Amino acid sequence: MAIKHSARGAVDPFIVMDMMRAAGDREAVGENIVHMEVGQPSTSAPRGVIEAAKRGLDEDRLGYCDALGLPDLRQRIADHYRDSYGVDVGAERIVVTTGSSAGFLIATLAVFDHGDRVAMAAPGYPAYRNMLAALGVETVSVLSTVKDRFQLTSELAAKIEGHIDGLIVTSPSNPAGTVLDGDGLEALYRHCENTGIRMISDEIYHGISYEAAPVTAANFEQAIVVNSFSKYFSMTGWRIGWLVVPQDLVRSVERLLQNLFISTPTLSQIAAMAAFDCHEELRENVAAYARNRQVLLDGLPAAGFDKIAPVDGAFYIYADVGNLTNDSTQFCHLMLREAGVAATPGIDFDPFRGNRFVRFCFSGSNEDTQKAVERLVGWHERRRPG
Template sequence: MVLKVAHRGQIPPFIVMDVMRAAAKREAEGASVLHLEVGQPSTGLPEGVRAELARRIMDDTLGYTVALGLDGLRSAIARFYRETQNADVDPARIAITTGSSAGFVLAFLAAFEAGDRVGLAMPGYPAYRHILTALGCEPVLIPVGPETRYQPTVEVLDRLDKPLDGLIVASPANPTGTVIPPEDLQALVTACGERGIRLISDEIYHGITYGPAAVSTVGMAEHPVVVNSFSKYFCMTGWRLGWLVLPPELVRPVECLAQNLFISPPALSQHAGIIALDHREAFEGNIQRYARNRRILLDGLPAAGLTRFAPADGAFYLYADVGHLTNNSLDFCARVLNETGIAITPGLDFDDTDGARWVRFSFCGSTETVATAVERLTPWLEGRKSSGRAGL
C-alpha cells in the first residue's frame, strides 16, 4: 500500500540550504570551503553578552515562558524602537517568535485565508512564497528590476490585473540588499491601508546599511505586521529568536496560534536577546567589517568580468549578473564550489526565471574569507570568459 504524502509538503527546496549541505560534505572530505552562500554572520555574541547570560541563567530554570514571550524582552524591544526609530510601540503588540521563520508562519496564518493572493517582489526571499504555498495561499510574484531598485512601488501595484489581499516588502531586501526610501515606504503603507491590503514588512536586516538607515513601518501606521529577528544584526542565527510587531486585532490570534504550534520561544534565547539589546554598541564593529567586505567584492569582481549588480544598500549580500557566462546558475554555482571551493547561491533560489543568470554572494564572513574568495574566483572566471558559455 502506498500511503499519501500531503501536497503542502511538496514545495521547492530552499536551495541555499542544499548548497550549504554540499559545502559541508566537501569540508567533511577534507577540502577547503570559503562560505559565501549563507547569510550567517561569522561572529557570535560578544564576550560581555555571553558572560552576563552565563550569570543570569544560574538563577533561572529556563522553563516554558508565556507564548508571546518574556515581558522583559517585549519591553526591551519597545524601548529599542523608541531609541532607534523614535516610535512608541505598546509592548502588548510585540510577540516573540522562534526565529523570524516562525514569525512568518504565525503572521501568514493569522492574516490570510487559504486562497488569498499575497504579492511579493521577484527576486525575493524564497521562503515567503514557499510558506504561503504550503498554507494554501497564492503567492503573486511581482517582477522588479533596476527601474524600481528591485522593490515594489505603488505604481507597480496599480499595474496588477487582480487585487491583492497581502503584500510582503523587505528593506533591506534579500538577495538584492536594496533599501526602500522612506517616502516610497510610506506611500506603500498608505496605499495598502486604503486598499485593504495587509502589509507584511520584513525588517530582519535593519541596522545593516551602508548609507541612510532603513526606516521601520512601525512609526508609519498600526496596520502593517513587522517581522524582525536577532539572527542578522545581533549575530544569533542558531538561537532561533525573532519577533513580530502586530496590529492590535492580530495579537490574540497570533497568541493562540503560537500556544498550539510552538508553546513558547526558547527561554535561554529570550534571556540572551534582552542582554543583546542592552549591548547594541558591541555589534557596530560588525557593520564596519561588512562594509569592508562589500567594498572588496565591488572592487574585485568587476576586474574578473562581473560588472552588473543590484544596489547593495544594506544587508550583506551582493546579487550579481553572470548571464554572460551561464544560463543555469544552479549548475554554475555547483561548478564554482567543486572547482574553486567557494560556496555561493544560485539566483534560481530567489527568482524562478531571470535567476538562472544571477548569483548571490554573502559577505558577512571574515574579511580574509571574502578577499581569498575574490583571489580564487578571478582566474576561474577569466577562464570561463575566454572559453565562452559552452558547458555552463
C-alpha cells in the same frame, strides 16, 4: 501500498541550504571552500548575550513562559523602537517568536486564509514563498528590476492583476541588499490602506546598512513588522525574533502561538534582553561587513561580475551573470568545484529570471572575502577562451 504524503510536503527546497550541503560535502573530502552561500554572520553572539545566557542557565528554571514573550523583553524591544527610530510602539503590541521564520508563519496564519493571494517582489526571500505555498496561500510574484532596486513599489503594486490580500516588503532586501526609502515605504503602505491590503514588512536586516538607514513600518497602524535577533544581533542559532502587530491582532496571534509553540525558548529570551546593550560590539561587525562589501565591489568586476545591484544594506551582492551563463545553478556548482567558492544561484530567489543571477553573502571574514575575489578572478581568467 504507498501511504499518502501531503501536498504541502512537496514544497520547493530552500536551495541555499542545499548549496550549503554541497559545500560541506567538498570540505569533507579535504577541499578548502570559501562560504558565501548562507546568509548568516560569521561572528558569535555578542559577549553580553553569552554572559546573560550563562547567568540564565545558573539562575533560572527555564520553564515555559508567556506565549507572547517575557514581559521585560517585550518592553526592551518596545524601547528599541523609541531609541532607534523615534517610534512609540506599546510593549503590548510586541510578540516574541522563534526567529522571524516562526513570526512570519504566525503572522500569515493570523491574517491570511487558504486560497488568499499575497504579493512579493521577485527576487525575494524563498522561504516566504515556499511557506505561503505550504499553507495554501498563492504568492503573486512581482517582477522587480534594478530600476526599482528589486523592491516592491506602490507603482508596481498598483499594476497587479486581480485581487490581492496582502503584500510583503523586505528592506534591505534578501537577495539584493537594496533598500526601499521612507517615501517609497509610505507610498506602498498608503496603497495597502486604500485598497484594504495587509502589509507585512520584513525588517530583519535593519541595523546593517551602508547608505541611508532603512525606515520601519512599525508606525503604520495596520502593518505587521517581522524582525529578528539573527542578523544584526548575530544570533541565528538562538532562534529568536519578534513581531510588531496591530492591537486588534494580539489575541489571535497569542492563541496561535499558544497552540503551535507554547512559548519561545526562555533561555534565548533572557539572552536577547542583553543584546540591546551590545551595540558597540555589533557596530564593529557592521564595520567588518562594510570592508568586505568594498573588497567585493572593487574586486568582482575583474572576475566578470560587473552588473551588481546597489548594495545599500544586508550582506548580499546580487550579480547579474547573464554574460557568463544562462544556468546559474550549474554555474554555482561549477564555481564551487573549480574555484572553491560557494554562492547561491538566483533561481532560489526569482523562479522567473534567477537563472541569470548569483547571490554572494559577504558576512564572512575579511581574509576569506579577499581569498574569494582572488579565486574568482583566477577562475574567470582560466575560463576565458584563448
